[in-house]
Amino acid sequence: MTNQLIEWCTSEIAGLKERHLFHMPKVHQSAVGARVIIDGKSVIQLSNNSYLGLSTHPKVKEAAIKAIEKYGVGSGAVRPISGTMDLHVECEEKLAKFKKTESCLLFQSGFTANVGVVSTLAVAGDHIISDELNHASIIDGARLSKATRAVYRHKDYGHLEELLKEARGPKGITGKILVVTDGVFSMDGDVADLKACADACEKYDAITMVDDAHATGVLGEKGRGTVDDQHMHERWSLTVGTLSKAIPVVGGYYAGPQIVKEYLIAKARPFLFSASAPPAVVAAVSACVDVLENEPQHHAKLWENTKFFKQGLKDLGFNTGNSVTPVTPVIVGDGAKAAKLSEILLENGVYAQGIYFPMVAEALSRVRTIVSASHSREDLQEALDVFKKCGKQLGLI
Numbered sequence: 001m002t003n004q005l006i007e008w009c010t011s012e013i014a015g016l017k018e019r020h021l022f023h024m025p026k027v028h029q030s031a032v033g034a035r036v037i038i039d040g041k042s043v044i045q046l047s048n049n050s051y052l053g054l055s056t057h058p059k060v061k062e063a064a065i066k067a068i069e070k071y072g073v074g075s076g077a078v079r080p081i082s083g084t085m086d087l088h089v090e091c092e093e094k095l096a097k098f099k100k101t102e103s104c105l106l107f108q109s110g111f112t113a114n115v116g117v118v119s120t121l122a123v124a125g126d127h128i129i130s131d132e133l134n135h136a137s138i139i140d141g142a143r144l145s146k147a148t149r150a151v152y153r154h155k156d157y158g159h160l161e162e163l164l165k166e167a168r169g170p171k172g173i174t175g176k177i178l179v180v181t182d183g184v185f186s187m188d189g190d191v192a193d194l195k196a197c198a199d200a201c202e203k204y205d206a207i208t209m210v211d212d213a214h215a216t217g218v219l220g221e222k223g224r225g226t227v228d229d230q231h232m233h234e235r236w237s238l239t240v241g242t243l244s245k246a247i248p249v250v251g252g253y254y255a256g257p258q259i260v261k262e263y264l265i266a267k268a269r270p271f272l273f274s275a276s277a278p279p280a281v282v283a284a285v286s287a288c289v290d291v292l293e294n295e296p297q298h299h300a301k302l303w304e305n306t307k308f309f310k311q312g313l314k315d316l317g318f319n320t321g322n323s324v325t326p327v328t329p330v331i332v333g334d335g336a337k338a339a340k341l342s343e344i345l346l347e348n349g350v351y352a353q354g355i356y357f358p359m360v361a362e363a364l365s366r367v368r369t370i371v372s373a374s375h376s377r378e379d380l381q382e383a384l385d386v387f388k389k390c391g392k393q394l395g396l397i
């Protein structure tokens with residue numbers, strides 16, 4: 001074997017380490033919940049996306065176990081060959097009903113859903129316009145597409161309108177224009193203004209798409225998402241989402257018109273060329289949708305906890321940015337400080353992940369906190385006490 005690859009990786013990793021950009025994932029020895037065991041020690045968990053605490057919900061676990069007993073562990077193939085079980089179809093119907101859309105199509109992850117939908121629906125001669133803070137999977141979908149691309153400043157719908165006008169100008173785009181935004185932005189916890197976005201898009205006949213990864217289960221009636229929260233069902237084109245956050249299993253989905261679903265079935269490469277979700281996963285997702293429809297207490301608790309914790313951080317004097325959702329950043333100003341804060345929080349019993357460049361600009365380096373319905377008031381008060389101690393230690397407050 002050539003040494004070139006080993007030498008190249010060694011030198012690249014040394015460079016990343018020098019810039020504090022190399023982090024091995026922490027290994028967890030417990031289920032997803034309010035607390036997590038790391039290195040044998042139980043700490044308060046403020047870094048997972050299981051917003052409603054459904055990972056260990058008895059009905060969800062039971063559905064997964066029953067599915068394994070009936071169907072075994074794998075789906076057998078990609079969807080178009082023999083990987084479509086009645087479980088997949090039922091799950092799509094449930095999700096479509098929940099999202100109040102005509103249809104839904106499952107993907108293996110939120111990442112492949114975004115990549116599949118964006119790259120399949122925007123083709124040569126089309127144009128994609130994306131919010132600058134959109135998720136990496138939207139960016140990668142756009143890169144894979146043969147459409148041209150533009151980026152508008154974060155939530156600046158005036159800028160979006162300028163780009164639309166330019167794109168539709170003389171000698172401009174005659175094909176489709178796809179405008180894509182996250183619903184809740186994952187690093188800042190702020191929310192896209194779908195009305196302002198649609199106002200601009202309607203003037204230039206552009207398709208609207210929202211990535212509801214951090215909004216499903218969080219915003220809207222019973223957690224139906226951003227479109228529902230902003231009463232935009234009649235004016236919005238497409239939704240993509242993940243099944244690994246408030247619905248805390250794994251997978252992704254498209255939700256929107258049936259005819260678009262059929263086109264994705266025919267053309268979307270992740271759907272065509274990668275095996276479908278296993279029975280236990282699909283059954284657990286369906287059970288989660290039932291819980292969302294029938295047990296509103298988890299959603300209510302999530303928001304109670306969010307308000308308490310967010311206000312607590314603000315009262316302590318931390319810079320929490322523009323968040324209006326359970327994702328609350330504690331912005332500290334540089335990567336080294338964010339890493340240090342995360343490290344001493346963990347030493348004091350709180351797991352909250354540091355987020356640095358390239359995920360955010362260096363000056364916006366932060367520790368990101370996410371509360372869930374599974375946290376008790378005592379957990380959150382304890383976490384605030386630890387934040388206070390560590391914030392003072394680092395001179396942040």
Ligand SMILES: Cc1ncc(COP(=O)(O)O)c(C=O)c1O
Binds near residue numbers: 114135243252
């Ligand atoms: C906004 C957003 N979109 C898409 C994804 C990808 O979802 P998944 O983890 O299901 O691939 C994520 C995951 O972090 C996300 O935050």
